[in-house]
Amino acid sequence: MRNLFQSNRVVAQSLQIICVLFILSHSLKGQSHDSHHDHHEDHAHRNHIALFAGLTSQYHLGKNITSLGVDYMRFFKHHSNWGLSASTEIILAKDIQWLIVTPVVYKPLKNIWLRTGPGFELVRNEQDKIIGTFVMRFGMGYDININKLVISPSFDFDFIRYHPAIVWGVNIGMGF
Helix, strand or coil: CHHHHHHHHHHHHHHHHHHHHHHHHHHHHHCCCCHHHHHHHHCCCCEEEEEEEEEEEECCCCEEEEEEEEEEEEECCCCCCEEEEEEEEEECCCCCEEEEECCEEECCCCCEEEEEEEEEEEEECCCCCEEEEEEEEEEEEECEEECCEEEEEEEEEEEECCEEEEEEEEEEEEEC
16 A cells, blocks of 8 residues: 555656646747747757667666667657657566557657657566556657757656556657
8 A cells, every 4th residue: 555655646746747847848938939930940850769778667666677768759840849759668677578659749849848648568477478568658858959969868657557657768869
């Protein structure tokens, strides 16, 4: 029961942080005098592909586990602040876990992006069968662009089998 309470508290705090940052990003965007013009210049690169390195914090187990992955984002041509993403991560736990998610991405400001979407976690069970479990991801990141190099610290919150996980790290890749 104590682990469930701690997990719910972590979920609530994480969602509060994401909501506050979303609201702040919208209020800052509203202060721009020519946000439509600025917004189209924000996306010099409609595509981003990156390698991810970070940690997955599984609070119900009390562990931080190394996570590695690949992330791809594509922003739409006519609605350049919206896009789609495809991510795959390997969580290097005792039983290796694969995570595949396909979130929608929204860029309210030049360098800040928010994402949410479904996915699956794949794990081998005791009978050596691969079991897929539904995942819902909520996340955010900040792009640092140096020509084609894109460095993006990110923070994601995953709901997996009623056990929340926090994934944080950095994406390093290129825009094109």
